[in-house]
Amino acid sequence: MVFHSLQGLLCLLLLCAVGTFAIDIQGRIVWNDVCSNATTLGRAKVVLDSGSQHAGAVTASGNFKIFDAPVGTYLLSVISHDYTFDQLRIDVLDSPEGAVGVEVRPYIAGTPLNPPADVLLPHPITLAAKQKFSYFTAPESFNVLSMLSNPMTMMMVVAGFMMLATPYMMKNIDPEALEDFKKEQAKMSGVQNAIASGDFKGGISAIMTAAEEQAAARAAPRTGKGRKSKR
Amino acid sequence: MRFLPLSLLVHALGCWAIHESDVGVVDWYKSLIGVPLAAPQPTTPKFTLVEGKDVILTATESNILASLNVDDGSIRWRVAYDPEDRITGFYQNGDALVTLSGPGGAISRSIDLKTGQIIFEQRLHSNSEATIIQPHVAFDPSSQDIYTLSNGYIVTRLDQKTGTPAWSWSGQDQSSLTTYTHLLATPDTIFAIGVSTSFASYTLHITSLSASTGEVLASSELPSSIHSPAVDLFAFAKEAPVVAWLEQGKVKSLALTPNLKDKKAQVSSSGPFEELVDVGLPGVLVGKAGQESTVLSFDGSKFTSEKVLGEHDVAVKYAGSSVNGKRYVAKSEGPIIEVTGLDSDESAILFPYDADDTLSHYSIHTSSVGVPRVLVVTTSGAVQLFVNGELKWTREEGLTTSLLAEFVELPERISAEGEATKDEPFAHRLQRHAVLAQDFPQYLKSFVRRFVTGSYASATSSAVASTDGALSRDAFGFRQMIVTVTLLGKVYGIDSSNGNVLWSQLLGTGILPFKVFSLKTVSDGVDPEVVIIAVRQLPEGHETVVFHLNALTGENLAGPSVFRGSIAKAFLLDQSSKFVILVDETLKVHYYPNNGETRTAFKKVHTTLSFPMHLIKEKEHSLAGYQFAVGEGEQVVATPAWSLPLSPGEEVQRILPPSARGPVASVGKVLGNRTTLYKYLNPRLFTALTVTSTKDLCGLYLFDSAKGTVVYQVRIPADNGACDVKTALIENWLVYHYYESEVSSGNVQGTKGYRVVSVELYEGRGIDDKIGSSDMTSYANASTAVFTFEDSFTFPYALTALAPTNTKFGISSKDLIVATKNHKVQSFPRRLLDPRRPRRKPTSQEAEEGLFQYDPIIYDDPKRVISHSYEVANVRQLVTAPALLESTSLVFAFGLDMFVSRVAPSGTFDVLSESFNKPQLVLTITGLVVAIMFTRPMVQRKRLREKWYM
Known part of the structure; x- marks a missing residue:
């Protein structure tokens, strides 16, 4: 009985001992192009898990220290207003020799903690800012060039130009070529109309008639010319 | 790779973002520090010289250490300490400020006086073994190293630059009878001064340590009898280290030597005194006796009376x-x-x-x-600087204790024309018109100018309507009055367009605000009125006080009406007129305004009303519901209707009403396949948050207040025994945020982190089952027929407050506004938190509904940080209010800092778009006009020619 309670006491003692196994987690924020010094970083904190139990401030030199982290698995994150940092997985281990060790691993947000990543990072942790938040969107500014380079505007301008220029172009064009062009256009529009209205047969016949007409025109080239001259 | 679809998604959600030019126009931000602490001496505000400028250093009730400019009261820098890490004192050491914080002074920090940056942070003892004894710091004037006395028995020498402990000396452990309270340093010797408990009082105990090694040089008990060491024991260095104490009305003092051989205390001839006051000057104490106070100063051997200050x-x-x-x-x-x-x-x-x-x-x-300059802190929290008796500046730090806030709409501007009367003589009228016509050319000129170049009022324009005369709103109702009530018993009227305090009113001391209601609004045709209900603490108990104020001026409209006892519940009823119903501790009903009309109006509806409360009986918590019934003498009283016992050890933290009771724009949600999900819109739903500390569990209940039926219930793991669940119920959408720490329960398989869970409640048994829950009586069985969709997401931040947006007609989508622990106010779109997001690629029907693929991570979009680069620290509460524009909601965040901005969750669809390009429109029209002018003669010529050739 006495032995039993002694064992219990020992267990309790051991438990207490395990409970007091704790280590300071140290690290440093490395200044880089994204965040070059403590002033631009502003007030920042490094926390384990939710930060309700273990947290440390980032000092002016970029160092941080989280005191007395007991044995366990934690997520280390940096709380900063303007910058994003990687999260790390921290395992505070209780090695058989009684010493307490720290293992640091990379961690991707939202992924399960197990299995742990194979990559081990050095213990005095080094972290660097990944990205600076950009809160603002640039307002759309107006400039005439961008307005003119808009395809719709360009089409409109070209169409307007064509409207004005066509009569003059028509005037300068060879009358015979014009006649041919007109015929071609009428023919094409006939085919298009027929196909558009779903009348394939009519469409094909329109092509056929066009071919016939062409042949007829070749046979009697005089008539067209005569009509034209009448104008 | 993972973020590529996310970025596309963000575009799909629409980009309502802030432009840099909107900063300070659509929003404002007031950075505050909190009410300065007074006692003990190491935390009182101090003046010092930094870079040739006078500054004030102060630690505050909000646990902020700050440096203020003496010239204008602006903040040079501030350091926010965690709530559990209370500042116990700050001490200046050259260019650095050394602070001790936490229980027993567990953490020592050194802060750069110029920039406020932390130079080092050092833990002196672990929190678990901390005591509440006031710690102390001393500096060695020659080496500037820091000596700390923490936890009452640990003396540590820290390097002034790195904070590395050179040595640490621990007196006897905590169980010992000696506790040290003061520390004095000389270049060679450190004196730890404390007291030992003896039979009836305390005896002075001094230990001298070697400054270089921390070895004990001597330890000595001095024959003395100190009644209360916290107020009667003083230590200071004046040429030599001196300890002074009050013993039986006499001031005794002793100059200390390293070997502590001299034990003969010098007794001052003046006295006897009842109390000694430390005024922060080494070697000066103020003795209070009877009706007289005397300044005592140390002359090298003992205290002598220097000046009599007269009556007190x-x-x-x-x-x-x-x-x-x-x-x-x-x-x-x-x-x-x-x-x-x-x-x-x-x-x-x-x-x-x-x-x-x-x-x-x-x-x-x-x-x-x-x-002479005086920094005054008033009981209502105002910090004022008087120079030569003149007020230089005021900081309203009382606002950091704001508990309640209410938006009040302002009246429209009344244009000052139309002096015309009906029977105006013709000549008079002619004359009047002639006078008015004088301005016509001016008007025409400005009209043309405005037409060509001017801009229209947009949703991002400044909300300042008019600068002249009476208070009035702007075109879109962005300018409102925010009425806030603080813990220190002051009411403020704040202009929501720029944050200026327009009026303030002192309610009195010892007042705990309970609720604020707007009793009359602008639509009632009078000045808006607010009612503030508060509990006043009196020596003989509590009383409830109702204040009735004009919201535009802060004037008292009626003397405060008072009834005995504390208040249990208060709510606003809107029948033919608005009135407030108050239920006191004894369940008696009180009315405000207390008149016959109110009584009859309430008697008409009282049977349909119910409210929930939380009951504690013999340490067992339960939820209870109350109804109203006519009791003795035609008096309406509240009677218990139901009670819901919680499991043993479960305690109710809070009972929350729905976040917004605005109009519901649609009762259902039409799905892609043309079926409808009908929203469960039971107006009697309340949320209760509970904590079971024995099982490390938190609970959330959604229940019907009329009959106590639990509609939705969930158990959430606690984070190290603490339950910090943030929740909001909006129409049929329940959203809650918590910290998931599965590792503590032995499961490392999952992932740790913040979670947000989104639950949507729909009525009936499934699709197309319409039961009309919004109008249904609570006695119908079907009133609790409900089915839910829920999904959980990992959230990037810890939250301090959460609220949905609130618009006038409830048509715009309801985004979630959150205040994060990294000092931001951010909005999260509702569509991102849709619990029906499919686990695969959405089908065309789902895409039609606007659903997209589920992703466990909520994308943190910096473009949706409405507080952008502002550090909105320690927000306690978010209040949202509708503007006149349906698309826009006003957001007010308060706690430590104050911040107001506007959000448009569905875009500003009801005003001309921000990207509307007036110059382009004007240019296009001008281009067309020119083209017509140019082509018109051409067309005319052509027509004429055609007629000729017909």
């Missing part, structure tokens, strides 16, 4: 300052502060201090040219 009463406070070796002691009496020079015969200077407030504490400082 209980409220009198003292402060000291020294400049260029000249010492001054101030004494306050009512609104007058009297400064007396100790080393010169400077006559007493009087400071007319006029404020309706009473003085809480003050610090004095005399500039090098002899201008």
Whole structure:
């Protein structure tokens, strides 16, 4: 009985001992192009898990220290207003020799903690800012060039130009070529109309008639010319 | 790779973002520090010189350490300490400020006086073994190293630059009878001064340590009898280290030597005194006796009476300052502060201090040219600086204790024309028109100019309507009055367009605000009115006070109406007119305004009303519901209707009403396949948050207040025994945020982190089952027929507050506004938190509904941070209010800092778009007009020619 309670006491003692196994987690924020010094970083904190139990401030030199982290698995994150940092997985281990060790691993947000990543990072942790938040969107500014380079505007301008220029172009064009062009256009529009209205047969016949007409025109080239001259 | 679809998604959600030019136009931000702490001496505000400028250093009730400019009261820097890490004192050491914080002074920090950056942070003892003994810091004037006394028995020497402990000496452990409270340093010796408990009082105990090694040189118990060491024991260094104490009315002092051989205390001839006051000057104490107070100063061997300050009463406070070796002691009496020079015969200077407030504490400082300055902190939290008796600036730090806030709409501007009367003579009218016509050319000119170049009022324009005369709203109702009530018993009327305090009103001391309601709004055709319900603490118990104020001016409209006892519940009813129903502790019903009309109106509806409360009986918590019934003498009383016992050990944290009771725009959600999900819109739903500390569990209940049926219930793991669940119920959407720490329960498989869970409640048994839950009586069985969709997401941040947006007609989508622990206010779109997001690629029907693929991570979009680069620290509460524009909601965040901005969750669809390009429109029209002018003659010519050739 006495032995039993002694064992219990020992267990309790051991438990207490395990409970007091704790280590300071140290690290440093490395200044880089994204965040070059403590002033631009502003007030920042490094926390384990939710930060309700273990947290440390980032000092002016970029160092941080989280005191007395007991044995366990934690997520280390940096709380900063303007910058994003990687999260790390921290395992505070209780090695058989009684010493307490720290293992640091990379961690991707939202992924399960197990299995742990194979990559081990050095213990005095080094972290660097990944990205600076950009809160603002640039307002759309107006400039005439961008307005003119808009395809719709360009089409409109070209169409307007064509409207004005066509009569003059028509005037300068060879009358015979014009006649041919007109015929071609009428023919094409006939085919298009027929196909558009779903009348394939009519469409094909329109092509056929066009071919016939062409042949007829070749046979009697005089008539067209005569009509034209009448104008 | 993972973020690529996310970025596409963000575009799909629409980009309502802030432009840099909108900063300060659509929003404002007031950075505050909190009410400065008074006692003990190491935390009182102090004046110091930094880079040739006078600054004030202060630690505050909000646990902020701050440095203020003396010239204008602006903040130079501030350091926010965690709530559990209370500042116990700050001490200046050259260019650095050393602070001790946490229980027993567990953490020591050194802060750069110029920039406020933390130079080092060092833990002195672990929190688990901490005591509540006031720690102390001393500096060695030669090496500037830091000596700390923490937890009452640990003395540590820290390097001034790195904070590395050189040595640490621990007195006997905590169980010992000696606790140390003061520390004095000389270049060679450190003196730890404390007391040992003896039979009836305390005995002085001093240990001297070697400064270089921390070895004990001597330890000695001095024959003395100290009644209360916290107020009767003093230690200071004046040429030599001296310890002084009050013993049986006499001031005793002893100069310390390293070997502590001299144990003979010197007794001052003056006295006897009832109390000694430390005024922050080494070697100066103020002794209070009877009706008289005397300044005592240490002359090298003992304390001698230096000056008699005259009469005093209980409220009198003292402060000291020294400049260029000249010492001054101030004494306050009512609104007058009297400064007396100790080393010169400077006559007493009087400071007319006029404020309706009473003085809480003050610090004095005399500039090098002899201008006396007084920093006054009032009981309502105002911080004021008086220079030569004149008010220089005021900081309304009482706002950091705001508990309640209510948006009140402002009236429209009444245009000052139309003086025409009906029977106006013709000549008079002609004359009037002629006078008015004078302005016509001006008007025409400005009209043309406005037409061509001017901009239209957009949703991002400044909300300032008019600068002249009466208070009025702007075109879109962005300018409103925010009425806030603080813990310190003051009401403020804040302009929501720029954050200026337009009026303030003192309600009185010892007042705990309970609720604020707007009793009359602009639509009632009168000035808006608010009712503030507060509980006043009296020596004989509590009483409930109702204040009725004009929201535009802060004027009292009626004397406060009072009833005995504390209040249990208060709510606003809107029948033919608005009135407030108050239920006191004894379940008796009170009315405000207390008239016949109110009574009859309430009697008509009282049977349909119910409210929930939380009951504690013999340490067992339960939820209970109450209804109203007519009791004795036709009096309406609240009667218990149901009670829901919770499991053993489960405690109710809070009962929350729905976040917004605005209009519901649609009762259903039409799905892609043309079926409908009908929203469960039971208006009697309340949320209860519970904590079971024994099982490390938190609970959330959604229940019907009329019959106690639990509609939705969930158990959430606690984070190290603490339950910090943030929740909001909006229409049929319940959203809650918590920290998931599965590792503590032995499961490392999952992932740790913040979670947000989104639950949507729909009525009936499934799709297309419409039961009309919004109008259904609670007695119908079907009223709790509900089915849910829920999904959980990992959230990037810890939250301090959460609220949905609130719009006038409820048509715009309801985004979630959150205040994060990294000092931001951010909006999260509702569509991102849709619990029906499919786990695969959405089908065309789902895409039609606007659903997209589920991703466990909520994308943190910096473009949706509405507080952008502002550090909105320690937000306690978010209040949202509708503007006149349906698309826009106003957001007010308060806690430590104050922040107001606008959000448009569905885009500003009801105003001309921000990207609307007026110059382009004008240019296009001009282009077309020119083209017509150019082509018109051409067309005419062509027509004419055609007619000729017909």
